[in-house]
Every structure is written in structure tokens, then in C-alpha cells.
Amino acid sequence: GQQLNQSPQSMFIQEGEDVSMNCTSSSIFNTWLWYKQDPGEGPVLLIALYKAGELTSNGRLTAQFGITRKDSFLNISASIPSDVGIYFCAGQTQGGNTGKLIFGQGTTLQVKP
Amino acid sequence: NAGVMQNPRHLVRRRGQEARLRCSPMKGHSHVYWYRQLPEEGLKFMVYLQKENIIDESGMPKERFSAEFPKEGPSILRIQQVVRGDSAAYFCASSQMPQRYEQYFGPGTRLTVT
Numbered sequence: 001g002q003q004l005n006q007s008p009q010s011m012f013i014q015e016g017e018d019v020s021m022n023c024t025s026s027s028i029f030n031t032w033l034w035y036k037q038d039p040g041e042g043p044v045l046l047i048a049l050y051k052a053g054e055l056t057s058n059g060r061l062t063a064q065f066g067i068t069r070k071d072s073f074l075n076i077s078a079s080i081p082s083d084v085g086i087y088f089c090a091g092q093t094q095g096g097n098t099g100k101l102i103f104g105q106g107t108t109l110q111v112k113p
Numbered sequence: 114n115a116g117v118m119q120n121p122r123h124l125v126r127r128r129g130q131e132a133r134l135r136c137s138p139m140k141g142h143s144h145v146y147w148y149r150q151l152p153e154e155g156l157k158f159m160v161y162l163q164k165e166n167i168i169d170e171s172g173m174p175k176e177r178f179s180a181e182f183p184k185e186g187p188s189i190l191r192i193q194q195v196v197r198g199d200s201a202a203y204f205c206a207s208s209q210m211p212q213r214y215e216q217y218f219g220p221g222t223r224l225t226v227t
Binding site: 004006033035040041042043044045048088090099100101102103104105106 | 117119144146148154155156157158161169171172204206208210214215216217218219220221223
């Protein structure tokens with residue numbers, strides 16, 4: 001089945017540092033979404049991308065939809081302790097009418113004050 | 114807060130019992146999705162429903178699992194004769210439209226089978 005490869009699997013950084021994570025796929029996606037999940041909670045939508053090459057920001061977060069439509073990255077600038085959590089990329093493929101999301105394996109972020 | 118509601122938040126069942134998980138979508142959303150998350154893993158799609166219709170159930174196990182989204186009331190994910198391997202977090206999401214629209218997730222139901 002379709003898979004998203006998300007990297008890195010985990011990161012341990014100092015407060016104030018910038019963070020970058022990415023997702024790649026062997027298939028073309030027409031939508032990329034980035035979510036953050038805290039322990040015991042559901043994923044919270046951070047950024048949605050709909051167009052190849054699109055660059056979108058949400059506060060200290062910036063995400064881009066790759067030109068090939070097979071990848072996306074998420075950057076977090078000037079990290080703070082509350083950025084701790086698991087970040088997931090998710091994509092929707094072309095065609096069909098299901099709207100189902102395919103998720104990456106997640107990037108666990110730990111921030112040291 | 115008119116977010117996606119799920120209940121119960123935690124559910125414990127003995128092997129062989131039935132589990133019923135409920136999901137109320139966000140106000141104005143008519144598309145509901147169920148996902149399952151095993152520990153240390155990403156979410157896996159199970160089923161997509163609109164009111165009174167199952168649109169895509171390609172991620173649902175063939176046996177023991179069923180889902181519905183009736184004209185009135187919440188969407189229900191039903192697991193019959195639960196086994197230990199069914200222990201997981203089950204998340205519901207909703208959207209206004211199926212494609213090119215954001216999906217918003219509920220807090221999940223943590224199912225533990227003893």
C-alpha cells in the first residue's frame with residue numbers, strides 16, 4: 001500500500017533552536033497536512049497545503065508542498081518547550097473520492113529548556 | 114467548543130465482548146472518518162462515511178468491525194467479539210468535503226481488551 005516516509009524519527013533539541021522534518025512518498029499527493037499530537041490526545045491540524053510549490057506559515061511554523069508533489073517539509077523556528085510532541089505528516093492521493101489520509105510514522109520532538 | 118466529540122474516552126472490554134465507539138462530527142461537517150493508532154505508530158485509515166452511506170471501507174478488517182453514520186445521531190464504530198489485538202486508540206475525524214479540505218480529529222477512544 002501507499003506509504004509516507006517521515007524523518008527524522010525523533011529529535012532532541014535545545015530551546016531556541018530551529019527544527020526541520022520532512023515526508024516523502026513514492027506516490028503523487030494532491031494535499032499535504034501537518035498535525036501535532038500530544039500524549040493522550042487527538043492530532044491537531046497545524047498546516048494544510050494544496051498546491052505544488054506552496055509555502056505556508058502558521059506563526060513559527062512553515063511548511064512547503066514539494067514541486068514533485070511527492071514530498072513536504074515542516075520547519076519550526078525558535079523552538080519552545082510547548083513544541084514538545086509528535087508531529088505527523090499526512091497526505092491525500094489523486095483520484096477517487098475517499099478523502100482518506102495516509103499518515104507518516106511521526107517525528108517525536110523533545111525540547112530541552 | 115464545537116469540535117469533534119468522541120465517547121467514551123477510555124473503554125475496557127474483556128475478550129469476546131462488544132465495543133461501541135461514538136463520534137459526533139464538528140457542526141456543519143457531514144463527512145466522518147475513522148482511524149486506528151497502535152502504540153508508537155501513525156494513524157491508519159479504516160472507513161469513510163457520509164450520512165447513511167459508507168463511501169470507503171478499504172481499511173476495515175473484513176470481520177467483526179462495522180461502522181455507521183445514521184441520519185440522526187453520532188457515527189458508531191462497532192467491534193464485535195473483541196480480541197487483544199484490537200487494543201488501540203481509535204480516532205474519528207470530520208470534514209466539510211472529502212478532498213482538499215482539512216480533517217479535524219476528536220480526542221480518541223482508548224480501547225483496552227483484557
